[in-house]
Amino acid sequence: MSNLQLKAPLTINWAINNSCNFACSHCYSREDTHDEISRDVLYSCIEKVVKAGVFSVNFGGGEPLLHPDLLDIAAFSSGLGLRVSMNSNGWLLDYDKAVALKNAGFTKVGISIDSHLPEVHDKFRGVAGSHARALAALKHLKAVGITTSISTVICRINCSTIDELVAMALEHEVGQLNFHNFKCSGLGMSNKDELDLTPEEWKVFYRDAIAAKRTVKNLDISLDDPIIALLDARDAGSLVKGSVCGKLSLNIKSNGDMTPCGFIPIVIGNIVRDDLQQVWKDSVVLDKMRNKQPTGKCSGCSKYEDCLGGCTARALALTGDMNSPDPHCWGSDAPAK
Amino acid sequence: MSKVFRNPDVLWRRESDDSDVSQEEAVAAILFSGGSMLSLNEFGIELWEMCDGQTVDEIVTTLMSEFEVDEDVLRSDIQDFLNSLFQKGFIRYE
Ligand code: SF4
Numbered sequence: 001m002s003n004l005q006l007k008a009p010l011t012i013n014w015a016i017n018n019s020c021n022f023a024c025s026h027c028y029s030r031e032d033t034h035d036e037i038s039r040d041v042l043y044s045c046i047e048k049v050v051k052a053g054v055f056s057v058n059f060g061g062g063e064p065l066l067h068p069d070l071l072d073i074a075a076f077s078s079g080l081g082l083r084v085s086m087n088s089n090g091w092l093l094d095y096d097k098a099v100a101l102k103n104a105g106f107t108k109v110g111i112s113i114d115s116h117l118p119e120v121h122d123k124f125r126g127v128a129g130s131h132a133r134a135l136a137a138l139k140h141l142k143a144v145g146i147t148t149s150i151s152t153v154i155c156r157i158n159c160s161t162i163d164e165l166v167a168m169a170l171e172h173e174v175g176q177l178n179f180h181n182f183k184c185s186g187l188g189m190s191n192k193d194e195l196d197l198t199p200e201e202w203k204v205f206y207r208d209a210i211a212a213k214r215t216v217k218n219l220d221i222s223l224d225d226p227i228i229a230l231l232d233a234r235d236a237g238s239l240v241k242g243s244v245c246g247k248l249s250l251n252i253k254s255n256g257d258m259t260p261c262g263f264i265p266i267v268i269g270n271i272v273r274d275d276l277q278q279v280w281k282d283s284v285v286l287d288k289m290r291n292k293q294p295t296g297k298c299s300g301c302s303k304y305e306d307c308l309g310g311c312t313a314r315a316l317a318l319t320g321d322m323n324s325p326d327p328h329c330w331g332s333d334a335p336a337k
Numbered sequence: 338m339s340k341v342f343r344n345p346d347v348l349w350r351r352e353s354d355d356s357d358v359s360q361e362e363a364v365a366a367i368l369f370s371g372g373s374m375l376s377l378n379e380f381g382i383e384l385w386e387m388c389d390g391q392t393v394d395e396i397v398t399t400l401m402s403e404f405e406v407d408e409d410v411l412r413s414d415i416q417d418f419l420n421s422l423f424q425k426g427f428i429r430y431e
């Protein structure tokens with residue numbers, strides 16, 4: 001199943017804008033383009049995406065709530081049958097906005113929270129009071145019946161607080177807690193030394209996170225990192241092995257440029273001028289991501305079939321080669337038995 | 338006997354426009370319900386499309402006319418497949 005080739009992505013992460021009211025130290029997209037395509041052109045792009053067979057779009061960026069036409073764009077998308085969700089910092093999400101999001105067809109909204117401690121989150125995000133407003137946003141979303149999740153990028157400020165993050169998620173009755181791996185793209189790269197963990201520390205984090213995932217009830221703890229194959233914890237139900245980028249999902253920037261994921265800065269086409277299915281089928285970059293070859297310690301690693309060298313974005317960012325072993329991998333440098 | 342219905346929240350698509358592609362194991366369609374996804378072969382998608390209020394008996398009768406196979410074998414294949422769809426919340430019985 002590792003070579004499953006779909007006719008189009010199942011889901012698209014779409015940065016309809018790249019403006020933001022926050023200044024987070026790990027942001028992958030501050031250096032991205034701020035050009036935006038006009039609303040009419042965007043609508044025809046969304047029609048294209050639906051025609052290609054895409055099931056869902058997740059708006060991100062940037063802070064989607066800063067886009068003046070977000071509600072109209074979401075209503076247009078959901079009206080065409082797309083499942084619509086977004087990631088937000090929650091600052092602009094009061095009760096009235098939650099109602100409007102519900103009416104526009106949002107089924108799920110993820111709120112980014114970096115720490116259970118308000119002062120840590122606020123300092124990291126550069127905005128006083130942001131933690132309280134993020135939690136309030138979760139409450140408003142729940143009140144109107146939108147499924148909620150908390151997204152936490154794991155880094156040095158939160159890696160040893162799994163229990164506290166889980167307690168916060170349970171207290172606010174979110175459906176899902178996403179522990180995202182640290183990507184080393186954009187500002188994440190500039191602040192890598194300060195924020196990223198060592199491979200040994202990643203091992204400890206994932207060991208504890210997997211234990212929590214197995215024991216905590218009423219909360220889906222999601223770990224999107226292929227290297228957890230090393231702990232025999234990959235989701236057996238996934239349609240593909242390794243990372244999903246370029247296999248199940250695709251990223252679109254605010255100017256329409258398509259990239260395999262938000263963390264790989266290689267433009268493979270533009271949704272305004274190109275045919276989505278054609279790009280999805282013919283892109284040399286996607287082909288390479290779907291057919292990775294083991295190098296270094298991955299050659300001979302007993303987990304390769306599941307892990308496929310880990311996160312391609314991270315390998316590319318830190319080594320310049322997609323096929324390099326994931327720099328977070330704690331597997332032995334001698335080929336594993 | 339209860340009727341089988343697709344869960345309306347499940348999105349699905351055929352992966353190929355011509356339905357005569359099939360090697361038996363090729364991915365013919367994808368079901369998607371937000372959290373979980375499932376790939377189906379040609380037999381699976383045909384069965385999925387029949388989950389529109391028919392009973393298992395009706396489905397068996399229709400498919401018997403298409404496949405040269407023992408009825409008991411076919412019935413148990415169909416039941417296994419429907420059980421797995423039911424467990425994932427992709428279908429319901431009424
Ligand atoms: S050695 Fe390579 S394949 Fe094995 S776990 Fe590490 S990154 Fe994955």
